[in-house]
Amino acid sequence: MKCPVCGDDCVKDAHEIIGMIPAVFARCKDCRMKILDKNSPPPPDSFHEPCRCGRRFIDEVFAHLYALLVREGIFSGNEVLREAGSPLLHPGYPFITPPFLPGDSLVLLSRYPDQRVAQMMVDEIPEIRGVVRSGDFIPGVADPGLETPPRSYELLAGCDVRANVFPTKTGPVVIYQQQSTIHIEFPRVHNPKINSVEERIARLRPEWFVDTCCGAGTLGITGARMGVPHVILNDTWYAAAFWAAYNTKVNREFFRVDEVKIHAEYRSLAEYPVGREPVLIAETVGDQEIRVYQGDLHKLHQVIPKVPVLAVIDFFDKSDKVTSGAVIRDWMGQVNGEAFIP
Numbered sequence: 632m633k634c635p636v637c638g639d640d641c642v643k644d645a646h647e648i649i650g651m652i653p654a655v656f657a658r659c660k661d662c663r664m665k666i667l668d669k670n671s672p673p674p675p676d677s678f679h680e681p682c683r684c685g686r687r688f689i690d691e692v693f694a695h696l697y698a699l700l701v702r703e704g705i706f707s708g709n710e711v712l713r714e715a716g717s718p719l720l721h722p723g724y725p726f727i728t729p730p731f732l733p734g735d736s737l738v739l740l741s742r743y744p745d746q747r748v749a750q751m752m753v754d755e756i757p758e759i760r761g762v763v764r765s766g767d768f769i770p771g772v773a774d775p776g777l778e779t780p781p782r783s784y785e786l787l788a789g790c791d792v793r794a795n796v797f798p799t800k801t802g803p804v805v806i807y808q809q810q811s812t813i814h815i816e817f818p819r820v821h822n823p824k825i826n827s828v829e830e831r832i833a834r835l836r837p838e839w840f841v842d843t844c845c846g847a848g849t850l851g852i853t854g855a856r857m858g859v860p861h862v863i864l865n866d867t868w869y870a871a872a873f874w875a876a877y878n879t880k881v882n883r884e885f886f887r888v889d890e891v892k893i894h895a896e897y898r899s900l901a902e903y904p905v906g907r908e909p910v911l912i913a914e915t916v917g918d919q920e921i922r923v924y925q926g927d928l929h930k931l932h933q934v935i936p937k938v939p940v941l942a943v944i945d946f947f948d949k950s951d952k953v954t955s956g957a958v959i960r961d962w963m964g965q966v967n968g969e970a971f972i973p
């Protein structure tokens with residue numbers, strides 16, 4: 632599948648990504664492994680060329696990034712190693728041992744590089760896939776009242792599309808996203824949100840399952856993989872709705888569908904970043920019905936039939952009990968069935 636950000640072949644079908652792990656980040660017998668202290672500057676000569684297997688230990692890749700930041704005058708050499716930035720690996724999954732990185736496997740999130748230095752990182756350091764300038768906010772999170780619109784980080788160079796693999800009881804699901812536009816979720820062995828969705832679906836066996844604030848689609852796609860006959864995913868943020876649609880296609884081999892039709896393009900959706908009335912972004916053809924909408928969750932009831940549905944409402948900020956209580960009450964007033972916060 633063509634990558635909507637860079638036009639290359641970053642996006643693969645689910646089984647191809649699942650088939651890569653865990654070998655993709657495993658060392659060969661010749662790989663060097665020297666753990667560096669993240670809370671001090673790296674010693675001189677702390678990185679080498681990648682091993683002949685094409686991989687390099689993650690700390691060496693960071694020492695290389697650090698050296699480039701010093702060479703270009705962004706770092707003085709007194710900064711600690713962890714200041715270089717945060718690593719987001721492609722594909723991400725629950726790591727047990729520290730990873731050895733093959734080419735094009737790391738999206739760097741950092742506050743420091745400008746566009747010029749970011750391009751040098753992509754050109755000179757083979758493991759770097761993309762460089763994103765982060766800020767002191769969380770990208771792609773909408774407040775339920777839509778008063779503060781979501782914001783994005785900035786992709787400086789390369790491509791920041793990457794996949795996470797989430798284990799579920801029915802098997803793994805592959806969730807792609809563009810890292811600068813959607814908040815970061817790390818796959819863990821024990822994922823309480825996925826567990827709570829699995830538990831409800833197993834107990835209630837719903838005909839309809841609605842993931843109302845779906846983000847890149849993890850919970851909705853988990854429900855669809857469990858075989859719920861009708862699944863609706865929705866998000867007000869264009870990037871979330873788009874990637875939920877793309878991920879429905881990426882995981883289509885797990886559904887009883889013949890085809891996934893995507894009705895929108897990433898770039899044109901970006902012109903209407905915050906949805907109000909529900910707009911259909913994608914739908915399946917086949918025995919299992921999956922639909923993806925971009926819209927305000929308060930208006931989603933317009934496209935839901937008057938039958939019992941199980942709805943998951945996954946707010947980013949669950950600590951705000953007053954708002955979440957009001958949203959649940961509003962939802963229950965419009966839609967039949969049960970709603971829960973995962």
Ligand SMILES: [Zn+2]
Pocket residue numbers: 634635636637638639641790791792
């Ligand atoms: Zn790409």
Ligand SMILES: [Zn+2]
Pocket residue numbers: 658659660661662663682683684685686
């Ligand atoms: Zn090696």
